[in-house]
Amino acid sequence: MTDKRFINRQVNTLHSLAVLFLITTFLSCSPEKETKRPNILFCIADDVSFPHMGAYGTSWVKTPAFDRVASQGILFMNAYTPNAKCAPSRSCILTGRNSWQLEEAANHFPEFPLKFKTFMETLEEQGYFTGHTAKGWAPGRALDKDGNRRLLTGKAFNDKKLDPPTKHISNNDYAANFSDFLAAKPDDQPFCFWYGSLEPHRAYEFGSSLAHGRNNDEIDRVFSFWPDTDSVRTDMLDYAFEIEWFDKHLGQMLQTLEEMGELENTIIVITADNGMPFPRAKGQAYELSNHLPLAIMWPAGIRSKGRTVTDFVSFIDFAPTFLELAGVSSEKSVMQPIQGKSLSDILFSDQEGIVNPSRDHVLIGKERHDVGRPDDQGYPIRGIVKGNYLYVKNYETDRWPVGNPETGYLNTDGGATKTVILNMRRNGINDEYWKYCFGKRMDEELYDLSIDRDCMNNMALNPEYQQIVQSLREQMEEELNQQQDPRMKGNGHIFDEYTYTNPNNVNFYNRFMAGDEVEANWVNKTDFEKEKIK
Numbered sequence: 009m010t011d012k013r014f015i016n017r018q019v020n021t022l023h024s025l026a027v028l029f030l031i032t033t034f035l036s037c038s039p040e041k042e043t044k045r046p047n048i049l050f051c052i053a054d055d056v057s058f059p060h061m062g063a064y065g066t067s068w069v070k071t072p073a074f075d076r077v078a079s080q081g082i083l084f085m086n087a088y089t090p091n092a093k094c095a096p097s098r099s100c101i102l103t104g105r106n107s108w109q110l111e112e113a114a115n116h117f118p119e120f121p122l123k124f125k126t127f128m129e130t131l132e133e134q135g136y137f138t139g140h141t142a143k144g145w146a147p148g149r150a151l152d153k154d155g156n157r158r159l160l161t162g163k164a165f166n167d168k169k170l171d172p173p174t175k176h177i178s179n180n181d182y183a184a185n186f187s188d189f190l191a192a193k194p195d196d197q198p199f200c201f202w203y204g205s206l207e208p209h210r211a212y213e214f215g216s217s218l219a220h221g222r223n224n225d226e227i228d229r230v231f232s233f234w235p236d237t238d239s240v241r242t243d244m245l246d247y248a249f250e251i252e253w254f255d256k257h258l259g260q261m262l263q264t265l266e267e268m269g270e271l272e273n274t275i276i277v278i279t280a281d282n283g284m285p286f287p288r289a290k291g292q293a294y295e296l297s298n299h300l301p302l303a304i305m306w307p308a309g310i311r312s313k314g315r316t317v318t319d320f321v322s323f324i325d326f327a328p329t330f331l332e333l334a335g336v337s338s339e340k341s342v343m344q345p346i347q348g349k350s351l352s353d354i355l356f357s358d359q360e361g362i363v364n365p366s367r368d369h370v371l372i373g374k375e376r377h378d379v380g381r382p383d384d385q386g387y388p389i390r391g392i393v394k395g396n397y398l399y400v401k402n403y404e405t406d407r408w409p410v411g412n413p414e415t416g417y418l419n420t421d422g423g424a425t426k427t428v429i430l431n432m433r434r435n436g437i438n439d440e441y442w443k444y445c446f447g448k449r450m451d452e453e454l455y456d457l458s459i460d461r462d463c464m465n466n467m468a469l470n471p472e473y474q475q476i477v478q479s480l481r482e483q484m485e486e487e488l489n490q491q492q493d494p495r496m497k498g499n500g501h502i503f504d505e506y507t508y509t510n511p512n513n514v515n516f517y518n519r520f521m522a523g524d525e526v527e528a529n530w531v532n533k534t535d536f537e538k539e540k541i542k
Contacts, residue, residue, distance in 0.1 A: 045334050046309060047274040048131075048200040049261065050326075052101075053254045054094070054143060054209040055290055056280035058087070058299040060251060068226040069248045073259035074278050074303055080313050081276070081305030082354065086320045088370040088393060092282040092290060092297035093377045097323060098145045101281075102126035102160060104327030104346035108373055108390075108493040112506040113148075115376040115386070119507045120150035123344065126160045127327040128200055130341045131334055137197040138162030141185040142178060143204035149509045161202040165189045173220065174213040177253055178206040183260035190268065200330070203261065208250030210285045210421040210530070217245035231296070232462040233288050233444040234425055235432060243424040247284060275306040275333060277326065285421040287429060287445035291377050292409070292419075293389045293400050294455075294463045298372045304355065309333070312358035319367035320393065324348030329355075347491060369394035371487060375503035378530070379516045380411030380418030385504050387419070388495060392484040396458040399468075399480035402449050403500065410446050413537035415517050415528070417446050422532035430535060452477065 058064065062071040063078035089097040091107040091114070099113040100106060103124050107114040111121050126145070132138045144161030152158050168184035182203060193199050218224070224241040234240050258278065265271040279302045283289040289296035302321070304310070325348040331341055332350045349367075357363045370393050376386030387409045391400040402409070411418040420426055426445075433442040444464070452468040454477050467473040488496045494503070508514050512526070519526050 044273060045136075045198045046306065047198050047270060048136075048330055048334070049203065049265070049274055049276045050201070050330075051203040051205075051254075051258055051261075051276070051278045052098075052143075053205050053251065053278075053280040054207060055282060055285045056208060056251055056254075056301060057283040057289055057296040058301050060248070060284065061255075061301045061303075063303065064301065067228060068245065069251050071252065071255040073255045073262060074301070076259075076262065077276055077278055077305040078303040080307065081303060081310055082313075083316045084302035084304070084321060085316060085318045086370075086393075087279065087300050087302035087323075088298045088320065088372060089282055089300055089323045090298070090370070090372055091374050092292060092372075093374065094143075094146060094281050095148045096374070097281040099124075100323045101326050102128065102145060103344065104324050104348040105344065106322075106324055106347055106371060106373070106491060106493075107375070108488070108495065109347060109491055114503055115506055115508070116147065116378060117508050117510045117513075118148045119509055120145070120148055120158070120160065122151075122153060125341075125343045127330050127343070128161050128202065129159070130331065130336060130343055131200045132162065134334065134336050134340060135197060136334065137193040137199045138201070139165050139189045139192075139199075140202035140204055141165050141182050141189070142180045142206050144202055147510065161204070162200070165192075173253070174216040174249075176211045176213050176216075177250060180206065182257040183264065186261050187264055190264065190270075198334070200334075203258070205254040205257070207254050208247045208285070210423050212243070212246040212250065212423065214246065214424055215242055217249040218242060220249065222249065231288075232464050233441060234286075235428060235438070235441055237428055239424045239428050243286070246424075247286075272307045273309075275309065275330070276304065278303050279323075285423065286425050287410075287420050287441075288463075290421070291374070293372055293374060293391050295398065295457065295461055298370075298393070304351070306355065310355050315358075315360045317354055317359075317363055318361050319354060319363050320370045321351060321354075321367060322348060322370045325351050369483075371484060375500075376506075376508075378411065378418040378528075379508065379513050380415040380528075381407055382412075382517050383504070384508055384515055384517070388500055388503065390484060390488060390493075390495065392480050393457075394480060394483070396456055397476060397480060398453075398455045398457055398463065399477065399484065400453040401481065401484070402451050402453070403495065405449055405451050407448075408446070409449055412517060413446070413541045415520055416531040416533075416535035416537075418516070418528055418531060420445070421530050422535055427532060427534060430537075452481070454480070 061074045063075040090100050095116050096107040112118040128138050140161040150158040165185040168181040169179045170181040222245045227241045230236040280300050283297045328346050328348050328350040354363045373390040388403040429441045433439040453466045454468040455463040
């Protein structure tokens with residue numbers, strides 16, 4: 009029998025040689041390009057689900073800048089974060105490792121481990137001018153060995169301000185701060201800039217979209233796990249309005265690069281850190297949670313433009329991509345071992361659809377996010393998305409998956425859609441939406457995404473799907489064991505024991521139940537249940 013491992017090694021070797029040839033060819037096209045490494049502009053919105061960009065056909069979100077990058081570069085159909093929450097997702101991006109491989113950084117509000125280096129720290133050491141505006145790596149604390157704050161995403165450029173169109177949109181003039189960054193860059197240095205928008209993170213000014221000329225009829229479909237009401241539709245449009253604000257600044261940045269003559273040799277990556285800040289999305293492990301928009305443009309480097317790619321790619325693939333294209337070898341990077349695989353095989357291909365058949369799945373999971381359970385316990389999950397199937401394993405099903413009801417379901421941000429669902433249950437109108445969004449779960453879940461993208465029909469107990477459940481579970485656990493996931497070794501409890509760095513919310517549940525005056529400012533006071541729910 010042919011040894012598949014030998015074949016895979018040969019394929020990987022050929023791929024590496026091909027990429028080396030393409031990069032060498034690119035850098036040596038002319039004498040002045042011999043040492044001109046590509047710039048990198050990494051643009052990350054705060055809480056956007058796939059497919060909520062115009063290029064994907066979502067008519068109620070207008071994103072001309074994202075659409076331009078997609079049409080002049082590559083539009084990815086299957087990009088996933090390993091962990092659908094701000095800090096752990098950003099940790100995966102920066103290190104090239106899955107969250108269960110990052111110790112404390114698997115959690116929200118963690119102490120970022122000293123042992124892990126980010127690709128931006130490495131690029132700065134290797135001659136790149138680095139910086140960011142607004143939200144870099146957050147929330148949490150990252151200190152060096154002397155107790156000084158680490159610049160995980162480079163120096164901050166946040167001086168320029170503006171008058172935002174709503175009271176909850178940031179006054180950070182992202183595009184102007186990017187211009188300040190470019191003005192500060194030495195002429196002979198390539199750059200890596202992190203544009204970390206604060207939109208469309210909540211809170212929203214309810215009805216702000218309607219005040220700016222939008223109409224609830226624009227929403228073509230409300231997801232099956234939310235009620236189709238005017239308030240929910242308005243909430244969705246307010247979310248869209250803030251995505252468009254992110255896109256507006258992106259468009260200005262592209263124009264600035266074009267005017268400076270830097271657009272041609274800049275790798276532009278546009279995505280989000282996790283799904284939309286709505287029930288059953290951000291912070292969970294469903295389609296709206298981990299499946300995210302992604303478009304990449306590099307005029308000088310991507311030969312075949314305007315392609316749509318269906319390969320499964322993970323956020324852990326960004327770091328090795330940037331390091332490889334910047335010409336930083338593993339010997340120079342002195343980074344931790346990287347789990348992700350460079351996307352150069354896709355960037356330098358001329359194929360649409362499936363480029364690399366081995367990219368046929370991604371792993372996802374979570375540990376402790378926002379607190380709201382006794383002793384700050386998390387809700388551990390692991391999962392795999394492969395082909396048309398999403399398999400999810402819930403390890404502590406006695407716990408409330410979104411946080412305890414009496415402490416406001418703290419792993420779902422406060423907003424109109426959440427309020428509508430909670431009020432429907434309290435008023436005896438309908439509790440089905442509440443069950444989908446906040447209720448307890450089975451230990452295993454399986455969804456056929458080809459017919460159930462809303463993940464409403466759990467097939468895990470269906471006899472016809474048992475072979476699929478077993479196959480996905482075994483593949484997931486085998487890979488997690490290879491990646492030294494503590495939860496596979498019976499040590500998952502360590503994630504609940506790591507330091508939580510937001511002092512106002514440490515042991516929130518314990519203090520709240522003891523009668524302390526504690527407040528979680530990211531949920532509404534009405535989210536807290538006054539009567540105990542079993």
